[in-house]
Amino acid sequence: MGFLGWHVRPVSVAGLAFALLAVAPILRAQTKAQDPVLHRRGYNQVDDDLDMGARSTGRTLLPPEASGAYSLGSSGSIDVELQPDRLSGFITRLGDRESDEGTPLTFFFATSRLAGQRMAFTTRQVHGVWFSFDGTIVRGSARSRDQQGYYLLEGRLVMHDVASQTEQARMVSLPLARTSIQ
Secondary structure, three states: OOHHHOOOOOOOHHHHHHHHHHHHHHHHHHHOOOOOOOOOOOHHHHHHOOOOOOEEEEEEOOOHHHOEEEEOHHHEEEEEEEEOOEEEEEEEEEOOOOOOOOOEEEEEEEEEEEEEOEEEEEEOOEOOEEEEEEEEEEEOOOOOOOOOOOEEEEEEEEEEEOOOOEEEEEEEEEEEOOOOOO
């Protein structure tokens, strides 16, 4: 008797080679890579993908040079990228819950809307929190773009908290951060 009660017979090299040749086509068929194919995605899959581009509608009369980071004070900023037919961006802030306290969080725009001088967006949800904004960008009192407040992001900013089912709304007038001209 052999190992574990099995009967072991010696195998010749020729017999082993014949067995491998017989199995090789089967192994090749199982491991052959399929040709890549493009598939159309359903509309509802867009939010689940890693593409962070916002779905944007409308047109704006706001100047593209108003794009930039608008300060939320020590708690973060709202980065806005304006194009005549597209609004994209994100909010960055430090987490304030026990699980993410002090951790930088980024809330990318999920949807945005432009209408003349008006703009609105909603962000993706991060740790049960998401934001919405409705307002405009106005010219501030700074004399040049390299001074803080050349443009102001003004409107209603709402923080939505899914866990506590609350909304914290506030009217904001956020200055465009100082930019250095090179």
